Amino acid sequence: MFSKGLKSPNLAGFKMIKIGSLLIALTAAGAALAQPALPELPRQMAWTAYNLGSTGYNQAVAIGAMLRDKYNVTLRVIPGQNDVSRLLPLKTGRVDFTANGVATYFAQEGMFQFANPEWGPQPLRLLMTSNGLSNQGVAVAADTGVTSFAELRGRRVPYVRAAPALNVSMEAYLACGGLTWDDVVRVDFPGYDAKWNGVINGDVDVAFGTTVSGPPFRLEASPRGILWLPAPHDDEGCWERMLAVGPYFTKHNATRGAGINDENIHEAGTYPYPLLTALESQDSDFVYSLTRAINENYDEHKDADPGSIGWALESQVFQWVVPYHEGAVNYWREIGVWTEETEAHNQALIKRQGVLASAWTEMSARDIRDQDEFVSAWQLLRANRLEKAGFDPVWR
Numbered sequence: 288m289f290s291k292g293l294k295s296p297n298l299a300g301f302k303m304i305k306i307g308s309l310l311i312a313l314t315a316a317g318a319a320l321a322q323p324a325l326p327e328l329p330r331q332m333a334w335t336a337y338n339l340g341s342t343g344y345n346q347a348v349a350i351g352a353m354l355r356d357k358y359n360v361t362l363r364v365i366p367g368q369n370d371v372s373r374l375l376p377l378k379t380g381r382v383d384f385t386a387n388g389v390a391t392y393f394a395q396e397g398m399f400q401f402a403n404p405e406w407g408p409q410p411l412r413l414l415m416t417s418n419g420l421s422n423q424g425v426a427v428a429a430d431t432g433v434t435s436f437a438e439l440r441g442r443r444v445p446y447v448r449a450a451p452a453l454n455v456s457m458e459a460y461l462a463c464g465g466l467t468w469d470d471v472v473r474v475d476f477p478g479y480d481a482k483w484n485g486v487i488n489g490d491v492d493v494a495f496g497t498t499v500s501g502p503p504f505r506l507e508a509s510p511r512g513i514l515w516l517p518a519p520h521d522d523e524g525c526w527e528r529m530l531a532v533g534p535y536f537t538k539h540n541a542t543r544g545a546g547i548n549d550e551n552i553h554e555a556g557t558y559p560y561p562l563l564t565a566l567e568s569q570d571s572d573f574v575y576s577l578t579r580a581i582n583e584n585y586d587e588h589k590d591a592d593p594g595s596i597g598w599a600l601e602s603q604v605f606q607w608v609v610p611y612h613e614g615a616v617n618y619w620r621e622i623g624v625w626t627e628e629t630e631a632h633n634q635a636l637i638k639r640q641g642v643l644a645s646a647w648t649e650m651s652a653r654d655i656r657d658q659d660e661f662v663s664a665w666q667l668l669r670a671n672r673l674e675k676a677g678f679d680p681v682w683r
Contacts, residue, residue, distance in 0.1 A: 297352040318382050325579055326572045328354070334476065335373040336561065341366075342500060342594040343397045346417060347386040349591030350598075354586050369449055371400055377566060378409065384569075384577070386561035387663030392535050392608050397643060397669065398682055399451035402662050404651070408643035408669075410567035412612035414578045417597030418604055421499040422515070422541035424555045425460045429512030431492050436464025436516055436525075443491040444471040445482035453479065457495040459533030460555075463518045463525040487511060488542040497560065498544025498553060507545040518555040529556065532654035534681055535608050543593060559604060560594075565612055567640075574614025582618075605629045610636035639678050646672040 291421030299401060332354075337343035344366055351362030365382065367373035376382040385391075394401045396409030423522035427433045433442065439461065445451045446468075474491050476482040485491045487509045496503060498515065507513040518525055520538045529536055536556035547553045565574055565582075581588075582600060589595050596602070605611065605625065610633045621626040646669050655661040670680035 289293045310546060326576045328358050328360050328576050328580065330359065331361045333365060333382040334384045334386055335367045335376050335382050336363045337366065337388070338368060339366045342592055343386050343388070344517055345592040346561060346595050349595055350581055353587040354580065357584055357587065358556040358580060370452060377564070377662055385564050387564050388560050388562065389535050390560055391562050391564045393451055395609055395640060397665070402447065402665055403658065404661060406649040408640065410640055410644065411609060412565050413568050413609050414563040414565060414574055414612055414615045415581060415598065415603055416562045417521065417594055418559050418602040419594040419597030420428065420541060420543040421497055421554050421594065422539055422544065422553050422557045423456060423560065424498055424515050424541070424553060425457065425493060425495045426506065426513050427516045428486050428506065429495045429514045433492065434514070436460055436466065439464060439493060440466055440470050442471055443474050444493055445476050445485055445491045446473045447476050447478060448484055453495055454565070456533055459529045459536060460495065460518065462528035462532050465528070487535065498541050503545035513546045513630060515553045515555065517553065520554060537604065559607065569612065571614035571617065574612045575618050578618045600624070606632045610640065642672055642676045643669065
């Protein structure tokens with residue numbers, strides 16, 4: 288019995304609330320049941336990555352730790368000294384994936400170090416990529432007084448032997464300032480760290496790299512200091528020239544790096560790094576499972592390295608210059624982030640790879656033994672076949 292003056296509760300309304308709550312719970316449970324179970328991952332897998340201590344290597348190791356803790360999977364990360372050493376184990380089946388850089392694009396195109404009879408265009412596919420708060424940019428020693436790319440004319444610029452990813456990117460930024468390699472003094476170096484040491488030691492004036500990598504911080508702490516050159520996003524001429532050389536760049540404001548923070552942003556360009564890459568022939572369920580595991584457990588590995596935040600779902604770039612694997616597409620479509628526009632873009636990239644593969648078959652049939660003659664003939668044939676199919680060859 289209820290006391291006088293107190294209204295009895297609305298039992299009908301109370302029942303409706305309970306029924307509504309139950310329906311919500313059942314709907315959520317049904318949605319959870321509707322999502323396919325995660326196919327079992329293999330107990331062991333292997334990736335290649337960049338050198339020990341690099342941000343790409345550290346991110347791969349962090350994902351490996353997550354896979355071990357969550358799925359009892361052992362991931363072996365094999366460091367590679369250069370682009371070929373990272374991609375060759377993938378090509379030959381010694382590893383399942385590679386946490387690679389922009390050389391994934393060069394290998395797809397069969398250009399630079401991949402423009403030879405042992406390589407040619409590779410049928411590569413992406414699962415997902417890391418797109419952090421950093422840039423892939425060009426820094427000068429602050430004591431040079433240089434503040435723009437145009438002012439690099441006549442300056443000493445490093446060229447890293449057997450590293451097209453570094454050299455083409457530097458060439459793209461030089462193009463922003465209306466320059467080419469002919470307008471600067473080229474100084475050769477054996478590797479990434481060596482060229483940054485060259486800036487610190489006064490042998491060159493400038494270097495290209497990731498704003499969060501170790502060497503730029505060493506330059507910042509040196510007597511020379513550091514200044515990242517801007518590629519203003521509203522400078523249409525700069526970006527038109529840049530993308531003509533390096534179509535893999537996208538406009539980005541960096542808030543993380545040597546001499547960079549939220550108050551001192553760097554307005555320039557970037558591209559995904561690392562890119563989790565597979566062969567087109569990799570098992571679709573395997574790719575689906577790995578993509579899903581990395582995305583669903585982002586919180587478990589996001590703090591392992593400054594660049595690890597780039598694996599966040601909202602940071603993914605689905606319309607880039609290399610297509611995504613069918614297994615990854617199945618997952619991205621399942622969670623509602625793969626659009627019809629993205630699918631059309633992806634299919635165009637797959638078609639481009641088909642044109643390259645056909646051109647390579649045609650090239651191989653010519654049986655040209657001289658290396659230089661082969662490379663020249665391939666570049667000409669490649670450009671011709673891509674243009675005929677309506678694609679921009681980019682390089683000729």
